[in-house]
Amino acid sequence: MYIFRPTEFELIAQYFAPLAAPNAFGLLDDAAIIAPPLGHDLVVTKDMLVAERHFFELDPPEAIAAKALRVNLSDLAAKGAKPLGFLLGLALPDDWKPEWLERFAAGLAKDITTYDCPLYGGDTVRSSGGLTISITAFGSLPTGSMVRRTTMQACDALYVSGTIGDAAIGLEMRTLSSQNPFKTNQNKDNLYHLLNRYLLPQPRCDLAEIVRKFASASMDISDGFLGDACKMLAHNNLALTMNSNVVPVSDAVKEAIIFEPELLEKALTGGDDYELLIAVSPAKQAAFEHAVERCNVPVTRLGVAFLTEWTSRRGGIIIMDETGAPIEFVQKSFTHF
Amino acid sequence: MYIFRPTEFELIAQYFAPLAAPNAFGLLDDAAIIAPPLGHDLVVTKDMLVAERHFFELDPPEAIAAKALRVNLSDLAAKGAKPLGFLLGLALPDDWKPEWLERFAAGLAKDITTYDCPLYGGDTVRSSGGLTISITAFGSLPTGSMVRRTTMQACDALYVSGTIGDAAIGLEMRTLSSQNPFKTNQNKDNLYHLLNRYLLPQPRCDLAEIVRKFASASMDISDGFLGDACKMLAHNNLALTMNSNVVPVSDAVKEAIIFEPELLEKALTGGDDYELLIAVSPAKQAAFEHAVERCNVPVTRLGVAFLTEWTSRRGGIIIMDETGAPIEFVQKSFTHF
Numbered sequence: 001m002y003i004f005r006p007t008e009f010e011l012i013a014q015y016f017a018p019l020a021a022p023n024a025f026g027l028l029d030d031a032a033i034i035a036p037p038l039g040h041d042l043v044v045t046k047d048m049l050v051a052e053r054h055f056f057e058l059d060p061p062e063a064i065a066a067k068a069l070r071v072n073l074s075d076l077a078a079k080g081a082k083p084l085g086f087l088l089g090l091a092l093p094d095d096w097k098p099e100w101l102e103r104f105a106a107g108l109a110k111d112i113t114t115y116d117c118p119l120y121g122g123d124t125v126r127s128s129g130g131l132t133i134s135i136t137a138f139g140s141l142p143t144g145s146m147v148r149r150t151t152m153q154a155c156d157a158l159y160v161s162g163t164i165g166d167a168a169i170g171l172e173m174r175t176l177s178s179q180n181p182f183k184t185n186q187n188k189d190n191l192y193h194l195l196n197r198y199l200l201p202q203p204r205c206d207l208a209e210i211v212r213k214f215a216s217a218s219m220d221i222s223d224g225f226l227g228d229a230c231k232m233l234a235h236n237n238l239a240l241t242m243n244s245n246v247v248p249v250s251d252a253v254k255e256a257i258i259f260e261p262e263l264l265e266k267a268l269t270g271g272d273d274y275e276l277l278i279a280v281s282p283a284k285q286a287a288f289e290h291a292v293e294r295c296n297v298p299v300t301r302l303g304v305a306f307l308t309e310w311t312s313r314r315g316g317i318i319i320m321d322e323t324g325a326p327i328e329f330v331q332k333s334f335t336h337f
Numbered sequence: 338m339y340i341f342r343p344t345e346f347e348l349i350a351q352y353f354a355p356l357a358a359p360n361a362f363g364l365l366d367d368a369a370i371i372a373p374p375l376g377h378d379l380v381v382t383k384d385m386l387v388a389e390r391h392f393f394e395l396d397p398p399e400a401i402a403a404k405a406l407r408v409n410l411s412d413l414a415a416k417g418a419k420p421l422g423f424l425l426g427l428a429l430p431d432d433w434k435p436e437w438l439e440r441f442a443a444g445l446a447k448d449i450t451t452y453d454c455p456l457y458g459g460d461t462v463r464s465s466g467g468l469t470i471s472i473t474a475f476g477s478l479p480t481g482s483m484v485r486r487t488t489m490q491a492c493d494a495l496y497v498s499g500t501i502g503d504a505a506i507g508l509e510m511r512t513l514s515s516q517n518p519f520k521t522n523q524n525k526d527n528l529y530h531l532l533n534r535y536l537l538p539q540p541r542c543d544l545a546e547i548v549r550k551f552a553s554a555s556m557d558i559s560d561g562f563l564g565d566a567c568k569m570l571a572h573n574n575l576a577l578t579m580n581s582n583v584v585p586v587s588d589a590v591k592e593a594i595i596f597e598p599e600l601l602e603k604a605l606t607g608g609d610d611y612e613l614l615i616a617v618s619p620a621k622q623a624a625f626e627h628a629v630e631r632c633n634v635p636v637t638r639l640g641v642a643f644l645t646e647w648t649s650r651r652g653g654i655i656i657m658d659e660t661g662a663p664i665e666f667v668q669k670s671f672t673h674f
Contacts, residue, residue, distance in 0.1 A: 009568070028572065029486045030412040030556060031382040031476075042379060045368040046424045046473060048460045075367040087383045089426070089471040123385045129466015134426040136383060136473040139368075149366045219367060231346070235365065 008124050015105040021085050021118035032120040034085060036140035042084070043139040043146055045075040047222075051093070051130030055199075056174070061100050062107030063199045064131070069111050071222065072137035073203035074274040078220040080147040080212025081139030083115050083205065088122035089134035096131075115205060145212050150235045152217035152279040154307040158233075158240055159288075159299050161204050161276045163250040164225045168270020169263055170198035182259055190252035201274035207297055214288035217279040224269040226317060226329060229302075232277055233316030239308040241318045244268070244327060248300040265329050268319065279305070345461050352442040358422050358455035369457040371422060373477035379421070380476040380483055382412040384559075388430075388467030392536075393511070398437050399444030400536045401470070406448050408559065409474035411540035411611040415557040417484040417549025418476030420452050420542065425459035426471035433468075452542060482549050487572045489554035489616040491644040495570075495577055496625075496636050498541050498613045500587040501562045505607020506600055507535035519596060527589035538611035543634050551625035554616040561606040563654060563666060566639075569614055570653030576645040578655045581605070581664060585637040602666050605656065616642070 017027045024032050036042045049068045051057045073083055088108075092101075112118055117137070152158075173194055176183050183191065204220075211218050221228045225247065233240055249257075249267060257263050278299070280288045292299040308316070318326050349364050357364045373379045386405045388394045410420055425445075429438075449455055454474070489495075510531055513520050520528065541557075548555050558565045562584065570577055586594070586604060594600050615636070617625045629636040645653070655663050 025485060025487070029416075031380050031416045031418070031483070033378045033483055034381050035378060041370045041372060043368050044371050044424060044457065044473075044475075046426050046458065046460050046471075048426045048428055048462045048471060050428055050462055050465050052465055053463055079366075079368045081368070087381060087473060089383050089385045089473075091385055091387055091469055120381065121383065123383050123471075125385045125387055126390055127466060128387050128389055128469065129464060132428055132465065132469050132471075134383075134385060134460075134469075134471035136381075136424060136426075138381075146368070146370055148362060150362070 011101070011124060015101050016088070016119060019105065019109055019112055019119040021120050024118070024120045027121055029121070034120060034138050036084065039143055040140040041143050041146060043076060043079050043081040043141060044136060045072055046134065046136045047071045047075065048132065048134045050132050057130055059199060061103035062110070065104045065107035066111050066200055068133040068135050069108060069117070070201045070203045071274060072135045073115055073117065073205055074201060074220040074222070076137055076139035077204045077208040078147070078211065078218045078276050079139065079141070080145060080208050080215065080218070081141045082208060083117035084138040084140050085118045085120045086135050086137040087120055090122065090124045091127035091132040092124065093127050093129070093131050141212055147211055147215045147218045149217060149219040149232055152232055152236055152238060152305060153281065154238060154305055156216050156279040156281050157285050157304050158229070158302045159278045159280065160225070160248065160302055161207060161278070161297050161299050163248045163253065164273055164275065165253045165267025165270060166194050166197035166250050167201070167272035168266050169253055169256050170194035170196070171270070171272065172263070172266060174198065185259065187255060190255050193250060193252045194256070198272055201272065203274060204276050204297055206295055207276055210288065210291045210295060211276065211278055214280050214284045214291065215278045216281045219277050221273040221275050221277060223271050225273060226268045226319065229277055230316045232279065233305055237308055238305040239316045239318065240303045240305045241320065242303045244319050244321055246300070246302055248298065269329055269331060348438070348461060352438050353425070353456060356442065356446055356449055356456040358457050361455070361457045364458055366458070371457060371475050373421065376480055377477040378480050378483060380413060380416050380418040380478060381473060382409055383471065383473045384408045384412065385469065385471045387469050394467055396536060398440035399447070402441045402444035403448050403537055405470040405472050406445060406454070407538045407540045408611060409472045410452055410454065410542055411538060411557040411559070413474055413476035414541045414545040415484070415548065415555045415613050416476065416478070417482060417545050417552065417555070418478045419545060420454035421475040421477050422455045422457045423472050423474040424457055427459065427461045428464035428469040429461065430464050430466070430468050478549055484548055484552045484555045486554060486556040486569055489569055489573055489575060489642060490618065491575060491642055493553050493616040493618050494622050494641050495566065495639045496615045496617065497562070497585065497639055498544060498615070498634050498636050500585045500590065501610055501612060502590045502604025502607060503531050503534035503587050504538070504609035505603050506590055506593050507531035507533070508607070508609065509600070509603060511535065522596065524592060527592050530587060530589045531593070535609055538609065540611060541613050541634055543632055544613055547625065547628045547632060548613065548615055551617050551621045551628065552615045553618045556614050558610040558612050558614060560608050562610060563605045563656065566614055567653045569616070570642055574645055575642040576653045576655065577640045577642045578657065579640045581656050581658060583637070583639055585635065606666055606668060
């Protein structure tokens with residue numbers, strides 16, 4: 001069957017030019033100008049997503065597009081930045097189809113509106129394997145106010161947004177056969193919640209301004225709660241001890257862990273949460289907690305960091321079970337290599 | 338055999354943190370701040386390179402790294418911008434080795450110094466196929482002075498830098514067996530020149546300031562001289578007629594075309610030149626030509642554009658043979674799809 005395949009030039013004009021920022025020259029150039037408002041810094045971030053590593057090739061194209069953009073918006077939120085726009089690098093597999101690309105562009109279009117983050121340009125090539133998406137996102141914040149990952153201090157409280165482990169257990173559910181009792185016994189709403197949290201991250205853009213005003217350090221959780229919290233703490237030889245039941249989990253994750261207790265480790269160390277870890281100094285904690293109360297995103301206080309003599313190799317977080325004994329985890333976080 | 342594979346965290350610390358810009362927080366964050374000098378715009382561009390499409394997997398890692406950066410620097414030069422820095426997205430194949438990455442980083446390090454273009458951050462993931470590199474490069478120029486692709490006017494002269502077709506014929510040479518008479522008969526210096534021009538583009542950064550001061554429109558040639566010149570002309574219904582011997586070619590390309598006349602088409606329509614097409618209005622042509630004379634990059638005047646009634650589908654450039662008859666080309670430029 002002959003399938004019409006537009007050239008790169010036609011492909012950009014048809015699918016991506018309608019998504020372009022007003023000042024992106026209709027994507028007719030090889031470059032664009034990005035300017036933050038006066039008195040603001042430009043924050044840049046880049047995340048690559050690869051088929052069968054970060055998403056499934058047969059996921060809805062709209063969801064793949066949204067996820068690729070949202071994981072970058074999550075990084076911007078963690079830095080306290082407001083989205084400004086993005087560049088899209090797209091390596092399409094040999095068998096791509098126009099209908100697929102149309103749905104992909106529709107998914108992007110929706111999020112461009114939701115997050116007010118237009119397309120400024122990019123590059124479209126043929127992949128040597130599966131679909132690969134490389135987005136560079138731009139954000140802005142008042143000059144000098146970017147919140148870093150490595151600046152947490154002793155006595156800072158550590159907070160986390162939303163719930164942890166949904167996406168990792170959602171991914172686990174996808175890999176089980178439909179006859180698996182774990183899957184068939186699960187409450188259908190809960191199952192849907194878990195699958196959806198893997199498919200479609202919710203970047204915490206609503207927290208960006210609060211992070212910028214109150215946080216001493218912040219990062220988004222993409223490679224697992226435990227490993228990412230360790231990265232944030234261990235850099236300055238900080239530690240934090242907490243009971244496992246302090247970590248906020250959804251009813252769906254609770255149900256899954258009751259059925260299969262070993263999933264606690266998956267929940268705490270699996271990837272794709274895209275929640276924020278936020279450190280706040282003692283002087284700002286009351287104001288921070290007051291500000292988040294007026295926001296629609298739940299935020300949980302995990303504990304207070306203290307100085308330790310551990311090396312960064314040892315990590316910086318100890319999670320205890322209900323008896324107060326530290327839980328040993330096989331692998332603290334997702335790793336590609 | 339057990340091969341030591343660092344985690345992404347260690348990999349960044351070991352290979353890429355030494356390449357980081359002083360204000361890139363040692364690559365310990367998920368984002369960076371990029372700021373052009375006061376009174377300057379930030380120009381952004383993004384090119385993706387895929388193994389076996391844009392380079393060969395077994396090319397020297399230093400050359401792969403340099404090419405990935407340089408094709409982006411070429412875009413900046415065409416816009417009149419000075420390099421500021423870049424983000425590196427790297428999707429590594431399953432069998433990547435630390436020694437390979439060390440050489441890749443060394444190649445980047447060399448170009449970072451040569452072009453004064455430090456690393457600001459990026460992302461490293463596992464590829465679903467071959468090596469894929471997605472670089473986003475940043476440049477700066479005085480506010481409002483970015484030179485666009487689509488702004489060429491009737492009566493503008495069109496110029497091109499360097500020589501055309503070396504890389505496309507170099508690529509052709511690589512695909513021939515070592516016993517092919519075409520390859521064995523070729524002068525060894527010429528052969529080396531052609532192969533090297535494919536392997537290692539020379540971005541015309543030295544022309545950036547001249548482009549910015551004098552050009553009415555500009556673009557770099559990445560998908561073939563003829564097709565790219567058509568894009569630039571046809572957008573405003575412009576045309577240009579020229580004799581094929583006006584196109585600047587190297588001695589090596591001349592030798593190849595004498596041996597095999599059909600290679601003229603490959604030279605004029607093949608990709609990977611990374612030379613600049615520069616349009617200059619009548620009032621500025623004398624000053625432009627004077628400025629390029631004092632520059633080390635040869636620049637050739639191709640002709641003057643005139644208004645036509647062709648649609649953009651018909652293209653905007655006619656190349657004639659020595660008898661004045663137009664040459665018909667099968668395919669005007671490289672296309673991925």
